[in-house]
Amino acid sequence: MLSRRTLEAATAILTGAFGVAVVVSSLNNGIDWSESGVESGTFPFITGTIVVVASLYNLVRGWLRGKGIVATRQGLQRTAALFLPAVLFVALIPLIGIYVGAVLYLFGSLRLQSHLSTVRSALIAVVASVALYVVFERLFQVSLPHGWLGAVLDL
Amino acid sequence: MENFDSLMHGFSIAISVPHIALMIGGVLLGILVGVLPGLGAPNGVSLLLPLTFGMAPVSAIILLSSIYWGALFGGSVTSILFNIPGEPSSVATTFDGYPMARDGRATEALATAFGSAAFGALVGVVLITCLASWIAGVALQFGPAEYFAVYFLAFSSFIGVGGAPPMKTVVSLAIGFAIAAIGMDTVSGSVRLTMGVDELVKGINFVVAVMGLFGIGELLIAVEEELHAKPVSSTIDWRTLFRTIAGLPKHWVALLRSAAIGCWMGITPGGPTAASFMSYGIAKRVSPRRANFGKGEAEGIVSPETADHAAGTSALLPMLSLGIPGSATAAVMMGGLMIWGLNPGPALFVEQKDFVWGLIASMYLGNIVAVILVLLTVPIFAALMRLPFFILAPLIFNVCVVGAYSVSNSYLDVMLMMGFGVLGYLFKKLDYPLAPLVLAIVIGDKAEDAFRQSMLMSQGSLGIFVNNGLVTTLVTAGFALLLLPPLFRSIGLWRNARR
Numbered sequence: 001m002l003s004r005r006t007l008e009a010a011t012a013i014l015t016g017a018f019g020v021a022v023v024v025s026s027l028n029n030g031i032d033w034s035e036s037g038v039e040s041g042t043f044p045f046i047t048g049t050i051v052v053v054a055s056l057y058n059l060v061r062g063w064l065r066g067k068g069i070v071a072t073r074q075g076l077q078r079t080a081a082l083f084l085p086a087v088l089f090v091a092l093i094p095l096i097g098i099y100v101g102a103v104l105y106l107f108g109s110l111r112l113q114s115h116l117s118t119v120r121s122a123l124i125a126v127v128a129s130v131a132l133y134v135v136f137e138r139l140f141q142v143s144l145p146h147g148w149l150g151a152v153l154d155l
Numbered sequence: 156m157e158n159f160d161s162l163m164h165g166f167s168i169a170i171s172v173p174h175i176a177l178m179i180g181g182v183l184l185g186i187l188v189g190v191l192p193g194l195g196a197p198n199g200v201s202l203l204l205p206l207t208f209g210m211a212p213v214s215a216i217i218l219l220s221s222i223y224w225g226a227l228f229g230g231s232v233t234s235i236l237f238n239i240p241g242e243p244s245s246v247a248t249t250f251d252g253y254p255m256a257r258d259g260r261a262t263e264a265l266a267t268a269f270g271s272a273a274f275g276a277l278v279g280v281v282l283i284t285c286l287a288s289w290i291a292g293v294a295l296q297f298g299p300a301e302y303f304a305v306y307f308l309a310f311s312s313f314i315g316v317g318g319a320p321p322m323k324t325v326v327s328l329a330i331g332f333a334i335a336a337i338g339m340d341t342v343s344g345s346v347r348l349t350m351g352v353d354e355l356v357k358g359i360n361f362v363v364a365v366m367g368l369f370g371i372g373e374l375l376i377a378v379e380e381e382l383h384a385k386p387v388s389s390t391i392d393w394r395t396l397f398r399t400i401a402g403l404p405k406h407w408v409a410l411l412r413s414a415a416i417g418c419w420m421g422i423t424p425g426g427p428t429a430a431s432f433m434s435y436g437i438a439k440r441v442s443p444r445r446a447n448f449g450k451g452e453a454e455g456i457v458s459p460e461t462a463d464h465a466a467g468t469s470a471l472l473p474m475l476s477l478g479i480p481g482s483a484t485a486a487v488m489m490g491g492l493m494i495w496g497l498n499p500g501p502a503l504f505v506e507q508k509d510f511v512w513g514l515i516a517s518m519y520l521g522n523i524v525a526v527i528l529v530l531l532t533v534p535i536f537a538a539l540m541r542l543p544f545f546i547l548a549p550l551i552f553n554v555c556v557v558g559a560y561s562v563s564n565s566y567l568d569v570m571l572m573m574g575f576g577v578l579g580y581l582f583k584k585l586d587y588p589l590a591p592l593v594l595a596i597v598i599g600d601k602a603e604d605a606f607r608q609s610m611l612m613s614q615g616s617l618g619i620f621v622n623n624g625l626v627t628t629l630v631t632a633g634f635a636l637l638l639l640p641p642l643f644r645s646i647g648l649w650r651n652a653r654r
């Protein structure tokens with residue numbers, strides 16, 4: 001269960017932290033007036049400051065006014081069940097490439113989470129990945145990453 | 156008259172076999188992304204953008220805009236048949252569309268929606284035809300200060316009348332500006348905000364941001380809320396269909412009012428979503444049939460649908476004539492224009508006549524193609540919705556990963572997209588608006604350049620923004636849009652407190 005108050009606060013802190021990073025980083029570029037006009041850090045400095053101030057406002061308001069629940073435990077579990085394997089898939093791309101990764105990811109998601117039969121899951125996973133290959137590598141000549149595995153197999 | 160001639164010239168470009176084929180393909184793809192929750196028009200357009208790099212600009216824009224029309228129509232289909240809005244802008248259509256369909260009047264609901272949508276789109280295109288070149292002509296006189304004032308006006312209207320909590324809109328906008336600033340600064344050549352990551356020197360591509368924010372973000376929300384499709388019958392009865400469309404003119408008050416709201420919200424970047432909600436809200440307050448709203452009242456479908464499409468279409472007016480997109484999807488298309496080597500803004504009307512009028516003519520045709528195709532394919536796409544979402548979600552995710560990578564063959568982009576996905580999820584959950592963020596990423600650099608050039612011209616004096624009548628009016632209007640709504644709200648609160 002996730003309360004609105006917690007999520008409001010967490011998001012405001014996240015956006016505020018981004019704002020602080022922008023402000024600090026823009027100081028390196030200079031925020032003053034020079035011979036060539038406004039220095040290049042000025043605009044980011046202003047936007048960063050706006051982000052920080054507005055985030056503080058949202059933090060206080062979200063904490064004071066935030067009521068109720070924004071996500072149930074089951075809902076969060078479903079989201080995690082989609083997102084975490086997806087993160088793993090993306091993390092493994094440099095190693096096994098997009099095609100092998102996509103086959104494994106789709107097969108795993110369909111078989112384990114959607115409880116499709118093994119044959120169906122494998123079929124959808126392979127067909128989808130082959131379709132990707134045909135569309136990108138053949139039709140549009142866009143080479144997708146083959147990963148370390150691809151290099152080893154010399155694809 | 157000159158506009159009419161140009162439009163006819165545009166038709167001669169748009170009516171060709173390859174272009175009609177692109178329209179049909181684009182509309183079908185658009186209906187697909189519109190029907191699928193978790194994939195929307197901005198995302199559909201950005202997924203296809205990398206594939207248009209080799210095309211002629213006019214063909215590319217016909218393809219992308221057709222996707223947009225298809226998505227706008229597709230979103231309404233699922234709203235009515237499944238009570239699941241395929242697009243955020245068709246949420247308001249569910250209020251009366253689904254009850255009507257549930258009562259066994261699905262054909263009537265769909266026909267009402269498509270008929271009023273087509274009317275809204277037509278009003279939008281006519282508006283563009285009549286006004287675009289005139290506005291562009293005025294805008295050709297603009298200097299940097301006027302440009303910055305127009306940008307300021309656009310952003311203020313987002314904050315003031317966008318409908319989302321104002322401070323959340325401010326955060327969304329300012330983050331967009333900061334993201335736009337990442338990478339090489341176009342004026343001084345110095346590198347900004349890369350936080351030590353060398354690859355960020357080229358900046359963050361807006362397509363990657365859109366895919367994460369809209370694609371992954373919506374996917375996560377859709378999975379969390381576990382959409383249950385409870386479909387009603389989706390067979391089309393042609394006789395009812397034609398009778399309903401023939402009977403639409405009796406809602407002429409609602410049609411005209413909603414089209415006006417839609418055009419206004421499309422030109423000031425409120426976007427289709429805000430337009431459809433606003434139109435439904437106003438109809439509910441002023442319609443003589445307001446007691447039936449929410450129970451399957453035709454006017455409750457006419458109002459949001461007309462405004463949605465009028466806004467979606469007229470959002471291209473400021474994009475073409477000023478270089479300021481009126482909606483998130485228009486922002487993505489404008490990014491495409493820049494990639495194809497065109498410079499969106501008033502000069503387009505002088506330098507790229509074929510492109511501009513080809514596009515405008517294709518908007519007439521594209522919407523006709525969209526109405527026909529959406530009617531023919533309703534049963535097919537309705538069947539697609541019966542697939543469990545848990546099977547579709549990994550496939551959509553996979554398409555997004557490949558799409559993000561193919562933008563510039565960069566693995567970093569895929570990781571950025573995941574990050575934007577989390578941000579999109581948080582923002583959607585907490586009512587932060589996403590359109591201002593995308594808009595700021597796309598035109599942030601231009602707004603900044605306009606500001607810095609104005610400052611150079613005035614040697615650092617802000618007086619340049621009140622220098623002449625035009626710029627003063629624009630800046631004043633911007634401040635009015637920014638400050639008046641909260642002022643009225645606080646006066647209202649204060650009055651209520653005194654009672």
